[in-house]
Amino acid sequence: MISVLFFVLLGAMLGAALGYASQVFKVESNPLVEQIEALMPGGQCGQCGEAGCRQAAEAMVRGALSPAGCPLGGANLTQQVAELLGVSVTIADADIQWVATIDESLCSGCGRCYKACPFDAIVGATKQMHTVIRDVCTGCKLCTQVCPQQCLTTVALPPDSRSWFWPKPQTAAA
Structure with a gap:
């Protein structure tokens, strides 16, 4: 009892x-870093050149990384981060959103693609058919790099209301 x-x-x-x-x-952390990190995809893919989304948000606040530094975020993320940072950015007209597609006739079900996807956008089981959840896929192309059958490709999505931005009007030169 004593013990x-x-x-x-x-x-x-x-x-x-x-x-x-x-x-x-x-x-104490910078609340601006936390706001930007909350907007980012959160896949820790490293395609921006940073180790993860937190480090990318810190680099954006420091000014070491452009608000357009996250290729997966697209025009929506670029505009939101620029507004938070109080900077202006030009959104390219050629900002294309990509999504992975699987040719099921070539897929052997090896499972490498869904293990490589940081966003869990690929579903399937070993030795079974795999498919891509288009609403979750960010087009990071990490899955296409590990597919031994070359059955994964990325295709451009047509712009929709979530990814298309109306171009700003150009002022006429007088």
Whole structure:
């Protein structure tokens, strides 16, 4: 009974010490970084040149990475990040959204594609048919790089209301 009481008191004291230390050594983060990170796809794919979305958001706030630095976010993310940072960016007319497609007749069901997809956009089981969930796919092309049968390709999606931006009017030169 004494040993149980001893360990309960020891646990309470250590918990109180850890709680106090977490308050004393707390690191305040930039709320702008957290807002930008919440907008990003969150796949940690590294196609922007950073290790993950958190590091990319920090680089955008520092000015080391352009608001258009995330190729998966497209024009929507670029515009939202630019508004948060208070900078202006030009959205290219050729900003194309890509999506992966699988040629089922060539797919052997090896499973490499759905293991490579950081967004879980490919569903299927080993030695079974795989398919791509178009609404989730960001077109990062990581799955096409690991497919041994070359049955994965990326195709351009036609613009829709979620990805198309009306171009800004050009002022006529006087």
